[in-house]
Amino acid sequence: MDGVPECHLNCPHDHQRPYKQGSHGDGREELFNNSNQATSPTEHQSDLAFMEDCSNWDIVKATQYGIIDRCKELIEAGYDVRQPDKENVTLLHWAAINNRIDLVKYYVSKGAIVDQLGGDLNSTPLHWATRQGHLSMVVLLMKYGADPSLVDREGFTCLHLAVQFQHMPIVAYLVAKGQDVDAPDMNGQTALMMAASRIIGPEPTGFLVKLNASVNAVDKVHRNTPLHWAVMSGNVAALSVLLDAGANVELVNAMGETPLGLAQQNRNLWILRYLLDASIQRNRSHFVVKVLKIFEKYKLLLLFLMAVAVIWVTGYIADMESDSWLLKGILFVSAWLVIQLVIRRFITMQTYSYFPLAFLSASLFWMVITWFVRYLPDMPDSRFQIPFALSITGCIYYFYKTWTVGPGYLQVSEQEKNRTVVALAETDCLDPRAFCTRCLIRKPLRSKHCVVCDCCVVKYDHHCLWTARCIGALNHRYFVSFLFFLFTVVVWMGYGTVVYWSIHCSTSYEKDGLWIFLTEIISCSPWIIWIFLLVVFHSSWVTFLLLNQLYQIFCLGLTTSERVTLIKCARNGRHGGLQQNPFNLGCFRNMVDFFQCRCFGLFKPNQTDWTRQYNVGFEQPRTSEFQFV
Template sequence: MEEPPVSSFGDASQPFPNHTVYPSYSSNVPSTASAVADPAKEVLSPYLPPAELSAALVDASQRGNLERLKQLVEAYDYDVNTPDREDCSLLQWAALNNHVQCIQFLVDRGANVNYTGGELRATPMHWATFMGNLAAVVCLVKNGADATVVNRDGCGTLHFACQRGFSHIVAFLLGKGLDVNLRDQFGMTPLMWSTKVSAVDPARLLINMGADVNLKDRMHGNTALHWAALNTNISVCQLLLKHGADVDALNAEGKTPLAISLTDKRNRYIEDVLRKHRQEKGLEGSWLTRNVARNDDLIKVLFNMIPFVTFIFIGLTMTLAWSVLWKILFIVLYCVGTFYVGKWLNFFRFADRFPLAVYIGCKTCVIATVCFIWIPSIVSFWSITWWLLLLSGLMYTFGRTWLGDPGFISPPKEDKLQAVVELAEKNEFNVVKLCTSCMVVKPLRSKHCSICGKCVDRMDHHCPFTGNCVGKKNHRFFVGYLIFLSLAGVYTIWAGCTYVGMACGLSSQHFLLTIGPSLHGCPWSMYVIIFSLGFTAWVMGMAVMQIHQISVMAMTTNERINQRRYGHFRDEDGTDVNPFNKGFVGNCLEFFECDANVFKRLFSRRGAAYTPLKTSLV
């Protein structure tokens, strides 16, 4: 299969003509001597032959020697659009080496910003893009450069940026209004080029900005997924399939991406990814498998019921009058059977939701046990009141953590594009300030969540047991959820032990002496108590860690783990600092977004000195 050529310069191995220029700056000095001398200190000679003058100008443009460039251009009244012996302009050389001042001078002197020269017939924008020179690209665009002008291979600057894998230039060009589905002369879109050369970051950026994943090129009829299969890029294949790529799209030869992975580019991993996706969509397997797998609602219900059913199955198995060996064997057989049923129904596609399903299923069983078995036996006003209060607080904080907005940063598309352009023009475009996946300017302390696919303001972590990120807007509810869950766990253990003691008639205060009779007399209750003991200990540890991070360390979980990676946690000398730490009281006030002035007045009435702490990073 013939493929569109990847744009290159010169002989396809060098970005620019393969020669090194050492010009003579004076006709009276040998060229070898002038190569060593400092051009800025030499006396300008009015007798440079045209060839030497051109070489000197090229050298000044390459080195960014603005003073020398000005001297030569002004002294000889040189036409800056005159190409050198390689048919390349001075503006192309300056753009290639990212010399913005030289670019601006040449433009002011009338340089053609859309000049196409060299073997590839490329513009200065192409040359700047080849080296990833965003500053040069910005300068050229400001001066009227047209990013849609194509080179010899029919590629505009946007296509070329995708070929080179430079997300920052792709983002800037999209911000300037270029069509995300712009086609080159072969009908290749920027997304197709990104997948063809295995550039994952530009591909993710283009998809998030609305690129059509199912467009076909005009030469081969390939979609982006075909090109990803041809180049055996697993990450790009998964990305495209996640965003709706047609796994059965046919190209001009009547081949699907799967057929390409089996014939043209044999790759077992690509084949596995494509086959699993087909199974998830109900496109492979028996009639029953295909029809069941297509019913996503049914699959989700069955998937979410597995933890609930498993918890009950294990608990009921413990109540059977069998030997321990038979009970263990029965549970193992159940787990193996569940695994193969889940494999048949492709439960793995919901793997990221499994922890939440486990929490809801198991917690439902525990709450039902407390409400319908234990509480009726130990009924009292305070026991019921405390249980209802704890249960209400737990449900409220869990709901706000699970379903609430953690602080997703989702500005309108126009604002995203404008912010990218402003950062690029201020020369502040970097991955610290901009998320190239969401194409949003990230506030300090924010982070992109790969699971949610969005940036979260002051992100703490993604909690799999709540199925949501924990960030600025729901962090308080998450801490409250951990506290209520810990207290509810302690209450559950107390209620369970009280019930077992009453049901089994145990009066011994020695816990170890009562385990055997308890397991024999109330196996289900002991099963729930043991589960609650382990779960509560783990949750209490998390709650203590969260409270310590908030009040003492003034950090999120993400910051504590990645502190060394963030520059704002180090001063100019490289010493570790925490600019967010305002002391115990200040940290707590900031976390709960309380007004420090209220506490100031409160303490002043009691005669205590209190100084409110600053709540913003300077």
């Protein structure tokens, strides 16, 4: 890629109608006509006649509509390109706010001042273009020497304006071109403080944190940190982002108030909860901190052991010889309270994502133990034992491969990120379809940003809760193999359970009916019932997931994310949905390519490097409309 990739996407361009005279780039401009409003043929003909009759227009109106011939005629006749109109707005301002690229080039060639101030807000043309989100205009003006660090009458630089109006591509471009992400405005506020105080939601706070904005900077007037501003504005999402980024909850402002003190005054329960948890984590005793560090280091092992203990305690209580259900109920409640105490004391929010993995691993552990302790004496024949041993071995091996190989995370250096941002912006392709605003990288075809892993994944399929891993180009086939062997394990466990009941329970459904049959098998061995419930639960999701994966891979040639995207697009009427798919090469070819089957050289699967594939022009049929996001 060399940091300067060629853009293969059909990037959208913003061709807007002109802004009315009297608007000064303050975000309140109105259009002469609503571009989204449907027009009748008569109205369209009137518009054409109106546009054709421009020989008497003044230069401001011609600039707003982008009538370059009329503008050139007036300039050649002696109109001074630097002359502002009666509202102190120059031609370059009007061209910039309406995204008239050719007119800006022409006016600059005729001596227009790139950083000339104008309008009520005393802004530059670059300010006006930034407010409206015209990235191509921002790039052009900066090529001509426009200074993005200049402030308008409100004290805002272009970076502050881009954040305020949430134009993230412009933010990325300005920072990549060397603008200080922590540069203060006239009031000493950084862009991160503005995002935390004015914009409800995690964006652009999270975006600025990705750009290494300081989470503990203070403003010049009130000495507030971004955390203070988030608390005062009630911005729970931004506050969560700042705390995850390591914001200090104990810093005080000029009034001696901490963020927690401000939250207590505002009485926002969610913010209070976040800040209290962060404060408790910071002020815990040395012993608890050491325990937490050990737990974090060995969290997977400890979670697995905890899940093993929970499953065993549940089955042990149910399998007790006591006939008192009251006693068993008290023991169940006591065990549940102990588990909740451990979770609240030692489990962090980030660790919750590993609970399904720990539960699945512990379930498999007790299934294997039950097989060899309870089922083996009843099925000593090797025709039962060898297939089960192969199934559990394959399950463990392919889970290990799924976990260790990884999905294929896209990671680049900071220098390459900046080069990519600049290159895409200057080719007018810094668009969410081609650029990830979270990772600040160019997205290859079929990749997607995983919100759980907070990273872009090559040929993203989905984030699997049961493996606590993303499924992508590198580990997808291992994941499907893991599902297959897990399916065979639960099938064998179900078969073993039926055999156990037929031998050890003196009742049957045909002889005694459903109710007596159920009560007898429960009293026969509550532990077996407990294991059977685990088998039923895991067999339900693994069967659905396996069949769904096989259908998508063999019949569609798609990932889960792509299939969902196409279904949504079809429902919205944007294109033909699953029928419009350039990756489906037929069932057999899809299988060969997915599993990379060679069969001693009989097959030659396609080997596509999805980390560097940016268009659909590679052996598959090409379609200009198809685009996965």
